[in-house]
Amino acid sequence: MANKEFPFTGFTSLAIHAGHEQDPNYAHLTPIYASSTFVYDTAEQGMRRFSKQEEGYIYSRWGNPTFTEAEKKLAAMECFGITDATGKPLVAKALLHASGMAAISSLFLSNLKAGDQILSHYSLYGGTQETMDKVLPGLGIEAVIVDLRDLNKAEEALKAHPKIKMVYLETPANPTLQCVDIEALTTLAGKYGKLVACDNTFATPYLQQPFRYGVDFIVHSTTKFLNGHGTAIGGVLIGRDIEFMTTRAEKTMQLLGGNSNPFDAFLLVNGMRTLEVRMERHCHNAIEIANYLEGHPAVAKVNFTGLPSHPDFYLTTKQMRHPGAIMSIELKGGLEAGKQMMNRLLLCTRTVSLGTCDTLLCHPASMTHYGVPKEQREKYGITDGLIRMSIGMENVQDILIDLEQSLKGL
Incomplete structure (x- = not known):
């Protein structure tokens, strides 16, 4: 097993080894932790875990060792070779979900509230489009749809709709393969103080890394190329703001119940290795x-x-x-x-x-x-x-x- 401090120079080395911690029983691969709940040595230890004074698992809706390896591997792949503003390797936090739509739901509901707007473009995945059309309006959140391949139209929308809080991208888009300029749109959104999220499902972190261009959040349907074998449904939300991801985003996921399960997480980990x-x-x-x-x-x-x-x-x-x-x-x-x-x-x-x-x-x-x-x-x-x-x-x-x-x- 490669030491977690090993300076990976290649993507596949990272994909195989990143996120893996030695199992207490020395299993070669992280096992399927098929346990709904976890125990404590003392009442005081349980109190420390619930208050986050001590790291450890409580309940699989909140976290599970099999999830953890998948999450760390996904974050490492999206950050591979990228540095932050201080020149240090970029670090991000991933939250594994039951599906890509669950991850998108956590993204929207942890960031947007009644009165907010979200700016996006044509030809999104059908589930995302329906969420914007049929779910968000009932929560008082409006989607503004323009052709974001035209930067002038994008800026006009940002000027005309000051309540826009997030710019949501999907590139390449499903199923017309339209692409948008991640770097240009992130720069434009930053000018107006907006968050940027990108669905990177079609490309995967191997082909495209949106964090390289400054986006705030990445979502994937891990069901697709990341798993690679059609054996499990899953999704992930990855964010650069560690504090936000470990507080509001994580709490939103836990309360909505959109967590993954140990079996699907195990299959995902093994798929990502190749x-x-x-x-x-x-x-x-x-x-x-x-x-x-x-x-x-x-x-x-x-x-x-x-x-x-x-x-x-x-x-x-x-x-x-x-x-x-x-x-x-x-x-x-x-x-x-x-x-x-x-x-x-x-x-x-x-x-x-x-x-x-x-x-x-x-x-x-x-x-x-x-x-x-x-x-x-x-x-x-x-x-x-x-x-x-x-x-x-x-x-x-x-x-x-x-x-x-x-x-x-x-």
Whole structure:
């Protein structure tokens, strides 16, 4: 086991070893601590733990050793190679949640109150969009949606809406792969004294580190590439303000009951250990497939940030290590062609979600964005015939063969 003070020079070394503490029974890997509660030697010790005078576990809704390794590993990956204003290595606090939406809920409810506004952009994940449309208004919190790829529009919104407290980014966005300039928007938000949060699910910390550009909070659906195998649902909220994260954010999570569980945390820890090598294969396959699809006669458009034809291609090269492994396509035959393609698949998997080892295809209009009104979806570029693809780790030639036979004659 690497000493926790070891100066990691590589991402995979960090992903394997960061956050691990030697188990009292000397297990190689942190065990699944399947215990709802924890005991104390004395009443006085229990008092010290409840008052936070002594570190230790109380109840698994409040924390669990298996959660702790996942949290420390996630924070270390998002901070890897980044220094703070004093030149010291950046330190952040992570809170593991039951899902990405639970993490987003903790983010919103720990930072926003009635009368506040949140500024965001088009083409967000459907669950996030519905939360802004259907949950936050009932709490007196209003979402202001503009095209944040236009910095002039972003500044106009900040000037026109002084009650905006947070700028919420998702880049690349789901499922159109639109990207926004994290650095430019964080600088602009700082000018007006606003918080910035970024959903980094599609990119993962290996491909993109929003803390490098000064954001305050990062959220992930750990269900996706971080777990990597489709075995567990989870989410994480990571923040730079340690005091806020250990007080208000942590208390919000505990009271809402959005904590993870030991089994899913264990699966996440083991998935993250291979993140770099998996992402390299995912990204290699994605570039070959995007080039193939862009030239296919049945395909009207390919949304993939690794193609020079994508409007955010150069921005992607600025803030991401690789373009990622998610793309979406629009077929010339529209909805019916999309149904036929999906029904013909032999190797690729028809399902929602993303980031697993196998290639996944879904139809956002009837799946992930079903709850978003058609007019609103199309405004965001999510047409009835859009197909989202999460490129897996299969041999790329096999993926191409399946796509070719499924698109034939459309």
